[in-house]
Amino acid sequence: MSDSVRNSQQHIKLFIPGPVEVRPEILDAQAGWMFGHRMPEAAELIGRIQPKLMEVFKTKNPVLIQAGTGSLFWEAAVRNCVSEGGRILHARSGAFSQKWESIVRSCGRETTVIDFEWGQPVLPGPLVEELAKGGYEAIAFVHNETSTGVTNPVQEIAAAVRALPGGEEIIIMVDSVSGISGAELHFDEWDLDIALTSSQKAFALPPGLGMCAVSDRAYAKAETVPNRGYYGDLLTLRKMMKKFNTPNTSPVPMLLALDVQLDAMMAETIEGRWERHIAQRDMTVAYITSKGFALYGDPAYASPTVSNFANTLEIDINALNAFLRTKGMIISNGYGDLKGKAFRIAHMGDITEVDLEELFAAIDEFLST
Ligand SMILES: Cc1ncc(COP(=O)(O)O)c(C=O)c1O
Structure with missing residues (x-):
């Protein structure tokens, strides 16, 4: 029953900082x-x-x-x-x-x-x-x-x-x-x-x-x-x-x-969950900064659950998201005054390294077009 409801929807994997992706x-x-x-x-x-x-x-x-x-x-x-x-x-x-x-x-x-x-x-x-x-x-x-x-x-x-x-x-x-x-x-x-x-x-x-x-x-x-x-x-x-x-x-x-x-x-342990979040943050920061964007804010206090990046390459964030949607994913624009000037990727909850790799591959494709 629940499957049939889900099958009638487009699944957009949420890399926004809430609501986040929920496992089936x-x-x-x-x-x-x-x-x-x-x-x-x-x-x-x-x-x-x-x-x-x-x-x-x-x-x-x-x-x-x-x-x-x-x-x-x-x-x-x-x-x-x-x-x-x-x-x-x-x-x-x-x-x-x-x-x-x-x-x-x-x-x-x-x-x-x-x-x-x-x-x-x-x-x-x-x-x-x-x-x-x-x-x-x-x-x-x-x-x-x-x-x-x-x-x-x-x-x-x-x-x-x-x-x-x-x-x-x-x-x-x-x-x-x-x-x-x-x-x-x-x-x-x-x-x-x-x-x-x-x-x-x-x-x-x-x-x-x-x-x-x-x-x-x-x-x-x-x-x-x-x-x-x-x-x-x-x-x-x-x-x-x-x-x-x-x-x-x-x-x-x-x-x-x-x-x-x-x-x-x-089963994961809470300590294990904290460590996994840090690892996923580090992975996200390493990838996005390697593309030429800068981490917004003080790196010593970078969040383990959501990363905010300054749009130093001045890309069209709405266009990026429109592209990601075609791949069944979404990230978040900057909040409030930071709209267009920053974008956020949430790596919290049950998001995995494999999910992040898929996102990065899609971002790569967008940046190379
Ligand atoms: C730090 C923080 N506090 C409070 C809220 C408000 O939470 P809710 O929408 O669950 O009431 C949010 C929502 O994004 C949040 O990020």
């Missing part, structure tokens, strides 16, 4: 019989998922899951972990950190922004200098800026925050939407409070599931914050997750797919 076995896993979210089957499924998910996030607390996407937890983190009228320090280094900052304001919280040049990493110095002035309840930043292809040094930033007087109280919120499972992150060991992600990035699942690790510190903070809302109330989500349930209807097909994908991740 994972697509098939979604097609199981439905069950109700209060039936024992649901709790058994989430019970199977949870230890594996905790290993991916490297945390001892159950990871919250909710139908939605990463944006849901952007808002939930702010509404649960910062008091109304409270202040957050926000590091802005690309389109997604910029979006998150606008959500902070839409939730009625005060934000101070420290800007980092697009393509450059978020570094702890300016952040701790600002935090040291006092009055901040939280700091928010992005682990892997999908718009620039830069991975920020989360461990270094968190350690610098904790070293401040009063730093133990500050809630550290990390958007790892295009990071977790592809880029190294140790939630407990790095002493983070929130790490949120979406299913359609390095997890290589269809879109539709938000996932978020939450520390005891963040839960304790949420207990002091009124008006946390309903859909993203971390305390309700935690309460239900203790019973391997979700407060509202669970996205059963997504959970079936997640269970199967987590088995594959456990």
Whole structure:
């Protein structure tokens, strides 16, 4: 059945940074019989998922899951972990950190922004200098800026925050939407409070599931914050997750797919998955730069999940993509202002070296015409 649906579509292999390519076995896993979210089957499924998910996030607390996407937890983190009228320090280094900052304001919280040049990493110095002035309840930043292809040094930033007087109280919120499972992150060991992600990035699942690790510190903070809302109330989500349930209807097909994908991740090992992503990044950077394009941004912080290249040869990126489509593939134009000036190739999730070689052969063909 699922095959016949797929056979009626053109398959375009996704080298865009989300949604990413999903393996047929994972697509098939979604097609199981439905069950109700209060039936024992649901709790058994989430019970199977949870230890594996905790290993991916490297945390001892159950990871919250909710139908939605990463944006849901952007808002939930702010509404649960910062008091109304409270202040957050926000590091802005690309389109997604910029979006998150606008959500902070839409939730009625005060934000101070420290800007980092697009393509450059978020570094702890300016952040701790600002935090040291006092009055901040939280700091928010992005682990892997999908718009620039830069991975920020989360461990270094968190350690610098904790070293401040009063730093133990500050809630550290990390958007790892295009990071977790592809880029190294140790939630407990790095002493983070929130790490949120979406299913359609390095997890290589269809879109539709938000996932978020939450520390005891963040839960304790949420207990002091009124008006946390309903859909993203971390305390309700935690309460239900203790019973391997979700407060509202669970996205059963997504959970079936997640269970199967987590088995594959456990077989690969999470450390093995991080290493594979680095190898695929290195392969992509070596090939594209050999053609005369330059890596956009600081190579020391080049993302293991998505590479961003300056269009130094001034090719027509839309024409390249139109050509790639004829071969059943697609890459991504530069984000926002970088449209036409840069292009991005995602090498995250279940993309393999063989997939990348096919892409490079097609790019070769385009460049030689
Ligand atoms: C770094 C980052 N944060 C947040 C988001 C928003 O995620 P979602 O669309 O899953 O809500 C994205 C989407 O691309 C992203 O790349």
